[in-house]
Amino acid sequence: MLNRITMSPPVRIAIVGGGQLGKMMTTAAKQMGFHVTVLDPTPASPAGQVADRQVVAAFDDGEAIRAMAAEADVVTYEFEHIDSVSLIALEKSGQAVYPTPKILRVIQNKLTQKRALVEAGIPVAPFMPVPSRVDAEHAANSYGFPFLLKACTGGYDGKGNALVRDMDEINDAMAALGDCEIMAEKFVPFTCEVSVMVARSLNGDIKSYPLSENEHEENILRRSIVPARVTDKIADRARKAAESVMSTFSGVGVFCVEMFVTPEEEILINEVAPRPHNSGHYTIEACVTSQFEQQIRAITGLPLGDTKLVTPAVMINLLGEEGHNGSAVLEGCAAALALPGVHLHFYGKAMTASKRKMGHVTVTAPVLEEAMTIASKAQKMLRVIT
Numbered sequence: 001m002l003n004r005i006t007m008s009p010p011v012r013i014a015i016v017g018g019g020q021l022g023k024m025m026t027t028a029a030k031q032m033g034f035h036v037t038v039l040d041p042t043p044a045s046p047a048g049q050v051a052d053r054q055v056v057a058a059f060d061d062g063e064a065i066r067a068m069a070a071e072a073d074v075v076t077y078e079f080e081h082i083d084s085v086s087l088i089a090l091e092k093s094g095q096a097v098y099p100t101p102k103i104l105r106v107i108q109n110k111l112t113q114k115r116a117l118v119e120a121g122i123p124v125a126p127f128m129p130v131p132s133r134v135d136a137e138h139a140a141n142s143y144g145f146p147f148l149l150k151a152c153t154g155g156y157d158g159k160g161n162a163l164v165r166d167m168d169e170i171n172d173a174m175a176a177l178g179d180c181e182i183m184a185e186k187f188v189p190f191t192c193e194v195s196v197m198v199a200r201s202l203n204g205d206i207k208s209y210p211l212s213e214n215e216h217e218e219n220i221l222r223r224s225i226v227p228a229r230v231t232d233k234i235a236d237r238a239r240k241a242a243e244s245v246m247s248t249f250s251g252v253g254v255f256c257v258e259m260f261v262t263p264e265e266e267i268l269i270n271e272v273a274p275r276p277h278n279s280g281h282y283t284i285e286a287c288v289t290s291q292f293e294q295q296i297r298a299i300t301g302l303p304l305g306d307t308k309l310v311t312p313a314v315m316i317n318l319l320g321e322e323g324h325n326g327s328a329v330l331e332g333c334a335a336a337l338a339l340p341g342v343h344l345h346f347y348g349k350a351m352t353a354s355k356r357k358m359g360h361v362t363v364t365a366p367v368l369e370e371a372m373t374i375a376s377k378a379q380k381m382l383r384v385i386t
């Protein structure tokens with residue numbers, strides 16, 4: 001497989017998904033001279049604006065994916081809710097697809113993902129499948145209240161999760177999740193949430209990035225603080241857990257391992273994403289090699305770059321203001337960019353909507369507290385409106 005990827009002529013990369021992650025991957029690939037085609041149903045998608053070519057097609061359009069892959073040396077993807085069957089078929093036909101679709105398939109389903117982690121001895125919160133209400137009652141009796149019911153597939157930004165506070169809420173929670181495979185999970189009274197971006201190359205080298213401390217509101221990431229304000233012991237445990245995850249899945253590319261830190265200073269893995277991640281955006285300005293360049297290096301058979309943190313950083317997401325649906329305008333841009341160390345990323349999505357991720361700002365400063373103060377100021381200035 002490695003032989004298929006050569007630096008001359010330039011590698012042609014196909015990316016399924018044209019959102020902001022695809023855009024930042026494409027930008028890194030273009031900087032390195034690669035040819036990039038992206039596939040996304042929305043014309044002039046964020047990634048399509050910087051790629052050589054965009055194929056406008058649905059993510060489950062196997063024929064379009066096959067046609068795009070036929071003109072590429074390597075295929076990758078920017079999000080996990082895609083049709084793994086057509087990617088598996090592609091791989092069988094000899095096409096290089098990274099991370100491999102077999103791993104994608106395991107990770108796509110929260111239940112199979114957690115089972116694989118447990119099998120590898122990696123700590124996760126207790127969980128069980130919930131095929132019926134009786135099983136949900138069994139979970140309640142085992143875990144106590146509150147506990148979580150989660151849709152096994154298709155969830156993102158907390159969509160597909162339901163917190164159950166008493167027996168009476170079980171029916172409503174199951175109804176809210178709809179007609180899908182469901183699992184239950186014990187509630188973790190975490191002290192903080194952290195994530196580690198970790199990369200694995202084609203020849204099995206693994207490099208992890210510094211720990212990011214992540215704050216969510218309504219399950220959507222709002223702020224990442226790097227380095228995370230945790231003890232060295234926790235940071236070390238988190239790094240080791242992330243690297244074990246990467247070896248377990250034999251992933252090629254950059255993965256994000258999201259974790260809970262418990263009051264006992266234990267690490268429990270919450271979720272693995274087989275791709276660069278929002279909580280790793282800080283790497284663009286704050287690390288020697290960004291997560292996006294790392295992804296491109298890994299999937300094209302190049303050596304991994306240095307993951308060292310060069311400066312403390314705080315990343316804040318720019319979400320669409322509530323009540324504003326339509327053509328997007330960024331308010332406060334000039335004032336925010338007058339602050340020192342502010343780096344703006346606006347994704348180029350034509351339409352904003354309430355809580356939609358429209359951009360982010362990374363603030364770098366020699367001291368973390370300074371970056372946090374400036375990030376708070378910038379956050380107050382910036383509004384995505386119509």
Ligand code: AMP
Pocket residue numbers: 125148150155156157158159161185186187188189190193216219270271
């Ligand atoms: P998920 O979509 O499963 O990553 O969950 C989204 C958010 O829900 C996480 O970032 C946590 O804040 C929260 N969450 C998920 N699972 C648990 C759990 N077992 N205990 C406590 N909070 C959780």
